Amino acid sequence: MVKIARLYYEFGYKQEEIAKMEGLSKAKVSRLLDKAHKEGIVEIKVVYPQQEVRELAKELSNHFGLKKVVVVPVIVDHPDAVRNDLGKAVANFLHEIIQKNDVLGVSWGTTLPFVTKQLSTVEGKDITVVQLNGGVTKNYLASQSGIIVEGFVHAFQATPYMLPVPTIVDSIELATAIVNDSNVKQAMILAKQARIALFGIGRASYDSVLVEAGYFKKGKYDELLAKGAVGDICSRFFRLDGSIVDEELNQRTVGIGLEELANKEYSIAVANGEEKAAAIIGALRGKYVNTLFIDEAAAQKCLELIN
Structure with a gap:
């Protein structure tokens, strides 16, 4: 053979x-x-230059006043192919901006594993990687939070700080108690200190990772959608205008606040698919994002909705 x-x-x-x-x-x-x-004896790799759709990126950047926008073309119309290209673009950008002694905050979701696959090994920079929101779920594989953090830790030879707790709990009192635990508190402090935050933008729908993870019963999620939820960042839900959907739910969520993301030097969001357009616009209107990586289909749909 x-x-x-x-x-x-x-x-x-x-x-x-x-x-x-x-x-x-x-x-x-x-x-x-x-x-x-x-059997892995032969590995086929397609090597191609990373391209950008610059006109779409420029329009979005000008409209929302963003620091940087990268729009990758849809060369192959398959979600994993698009996520792989986005992962490559984000990984390249991280290698450009990462500095010695940096704290990098990362969330979880379906796109971030494609970033970790594209990272090159960096040594000698004393990086700290911290999880931005709780990742323990009833369906452990739904969040992939541990796998994602491990990927960044391995690439940057970094020190990890996990949030080994649920991202949404049953009461505000319980959320407050969890946040005051010494181990959780240290991670939360680092999440606030992080110069760079990287996260996905989730769409408010029944195929959401949070629904699959078992955090919502159908009736409760119906209520959230009825209140105007279009998307979430770090498990915190917002409307099309960027406002928080449910303050009580927001206070039961363990992790970094959206207002804290808005103050980062690099608040980097990554998302793909035109179905995410409303969620992307809500995140941008809320000013939770200053650096955006999306695909061509999502960018075109966003511009349709705002024009």
């Missing part, structure tokens, strides 16, 4: 030529090549 794979991929022999050389049928050669790929 290795021999056939090398002949085909490294030395450019055609399958017919390999079949003749090895005394095999062409179909057998094809099956072995497929098996080599599935």
